[in-house]
Amino acid sequence: MRDTLNAAKTRSALRTSARVSLDALLVLLLTAVALWVLGWMWSVVWPVVIALLLTTLTWPVTRFLRGKGWHPALAASVVTLLFLVVAAGTVLLIAIPVASQSGDLADGVGRGIEQVRQWASGPPLNIRDDQVTGALDAGVDRLQDSVGSIVNATVTGVGAVANGVVVAVLALFLMFYFLKDGPRFLPWLTRQLPGRLAADVPVVAARCWDTLGSFVRSQALVGLLDAVFIGLGLWIMGVPLVLPLAVLTFVSAFVPIVGALFAGFVAVLIALVSNGLTDALIVLAIIVAVQQLEGNVFQPILQSRSLGLHATVVLLAVTLGGTLAGITGSLLAVPLAALLAVVWDYLRDQLSTPRPDPAAEPPPTTDTP
Numbered sequence: 001m002r003d004t005l006n007a008a009k010t011r012s013a014l015r016t017s018a019r020v021s022l023d024a025l026l027v028l029l030l031t032a033v034a035l036w037v038l039g040w041m042w043s044v045v046w047p048v049v050i051a052l053l054l055t056t057l058t059w060p061v062t063r064f065l066r067g068k069g070w071h072p073a074l075a076a077s078v079v080t081l082l083f084l085v086v087a088a089g090t091v092l093l094i095a096i097p098v099a100s101q102s103g104d105l106a107d108g109v110g111r112g113i114e115q116v117r118q119w120a121s122g123p124p125l126n127i128r129d130d131q132v133t134g135a136l137d138a139g140v141d142r143l144q145d146s147v148g149s150i151v152n153a154t155v156t157g158v159g160a161v162a163n164g165v166v167v168a169v170l171a172l173f174l175m176f177y178f179l180k181d182g183p184r185f186l187p188w189l190t191r192q193l194p195g196r197l198a199a200d201v202p203v204v205a206a207r208c209w210d211t212l213g214s215f216v217r218s219q220a221l222v223g224l225l226d227a228v229f230i231g232l233g234l235w236i237m238g239v240p241l242v243l244p245l246a247v248l249t250f251v252s253a254f255v256p257i258v259g260a261l262f263a264g265f266v267a268v269l270i271a272l273v274s275n276g277l278t279d280a281l282i283v284l285a286i287i288v289a290v291q292q293l294e295g296n297v298f299q300p301i302l303q304s305r306s307l308g309l310h311a312t313v314v315l316l317a318v319t320l321g322g323t324l325a326g327i328t329g330s331l332l333a334v335p336l337a338a339l340l341a342v343v344w345d346y347l348r349d350q351l352s353t354p355r356p357d358p359a360a361e362p363p364p365t366t367d368t369p
Contacts, residue, residue, distance in 0.1 A: 046167060046328075047167050047170040047171045047174060048171075048174060049332065050167065050168075050171040051170075051171040051172075051174035051175045051178055052178065052212065053212070053216055054083070054171060054172075054175045055175050055178040055179060055182065056209070056212050056213040056215075056216045056217075057216050057217075057220070058079050058080075058083055058175070058179065059179065059182070059213070061079050061082070062075050062076060062079045062179045065078065065079070072179075072180045072181070072183075073180050075179070075180075076176050076177075076179035076180035077176070079179055080172065080175060080176045080179065083172075083175075084172070090247055090251065093243065093244060093247050094244040094247055094248055097241050097243065097244050185205075186202045186205060186206060189201060189202055189205065190202050200346070200350070203346065204342065204343060204346050207342045207346065208339050208342050208343075211335070211338045211339060211342050212335055212338075212339070214338075215334060215335045215338060219253065220253075222253055222294055222298055223249070223250040223251070223252075223253025224250060225294060225298055226249050226250065226253050226260075226290060226291070226294050227246040227247065227249045227250035227253075228246070229290045229293075230245070230246065230249050230263075230267065230286065230287055230290050231243070231245065231246035231249070233283065233286035233287075233290070234246075234267060234271070234283065234286075237271065237275065237279050237282060237283055237286075238275060238279075239267070239270060239271045239274060239275060239279070239283060240270065240274050241270055245263070245266065245267050245270065248263050248266060249263045249267075260291050264284070264287040264288075264291065267283055267287060268280050268283055268284045268287065271283040271284075296315075313337060314334055314337075317333040317334050317336075317337040318330050318333050318334060320333060321333025321334075321336075
């Protein structure tokens with residue numbers, strides 16, 4: 001005879017399930033409200049995020065200067081100016097060689113187009129010149145019909161560039177103040193919070209800051225590896241502008257997915273117009289191999305070690321962030337996952353029951369006859 005369900009246990013299980021479901025719904029609702037508020041304040045939050053990332057990158061130098069007795073404002077000013085000089089030097093390192101070889105590159109573009117036309121006119125495509133001319137005429141007509149859309153897109157692009165300049169300037173000012181007054185933040189936060197929060201929140205904030213610094217340093221190391229390996233490949237193939245392309249690869253590594261695609265496209269294009277189609281295909285193979293090695297080996301390993309996240313968590317976080325919020329989501333997914341892991345570890349430690357120490361337990365007593 002089968003055992004029948006116990007009515008009391010069944011009611012208890014259903015009540016527990018209902019209570020857990022209600023708690024989960026409340027947590028999801030609170031998360032949705034927090035994300036809505038974050039999106040509403042994004043014009044302020046985004047410069048703060050960029051400033052924090054820049055501060056973690058420049059704080060070691062500031063800390064060194066302050067340790068030598070420099071005034072906080074002076075140390076922050078020097079580091080901010082040094083950062084601007086390095087950023088401007090990076091732009092010039094890319095722009096000056098490109099400008100000096102622009103004539104050769106323009107001639108190479110013409111030769112590359114002619115090579116593509118000759119290749120397309122032969123087998124297996126066998127595209128005639130009149131077909132190419134007809135396609136160009138159709139493209140011109142299509143372009144003329146789309147003038148309004150192009151103007152709107154141009155205006156939108158100009159607005160985005162202007163907004164980016166404003167965000168960059170605001171982030172630089174915020175970085176200066178973070179460098180100058182950053183160490184005062186945790187003591188100030190401790191004074192503002194009541195009860196146990198005054199002890200818990202500063203500890204979590206300090207751990208989150210250390211984790212964010214580890215993320216920026218690991219990302220810089222990944223970009224350096226990309227720049228070195230791709231630069232060596234371009235140098236071996238005799239592609240011009242090796243140093244600017246290596247610098248561009250390093251800088252673009254801080255923008256996941258799109259940055260690597262853009263830097264790779266520029267390198268392949270320059271190889272095509274300067275060295276020909278065969279070398280361009282070889283350069284493309286080198287870039288794909290290095291980026292696959294970086295995306296599937298270097299980056300997950302380095303970030304998993306520095307952030308305390310498993311490599312699969314890093315890959316899934318980047319995928320989910322890119323799906324939900326595009327480039328911005330891909331950029332912020334890994335540090336956000338690391339910060340959530342820090343908060344979760346702290347909460348788990350605080351909510352866990354400490355295990356008894358066997359050494360502290362008194363030895364068992366035995367009755368003697």
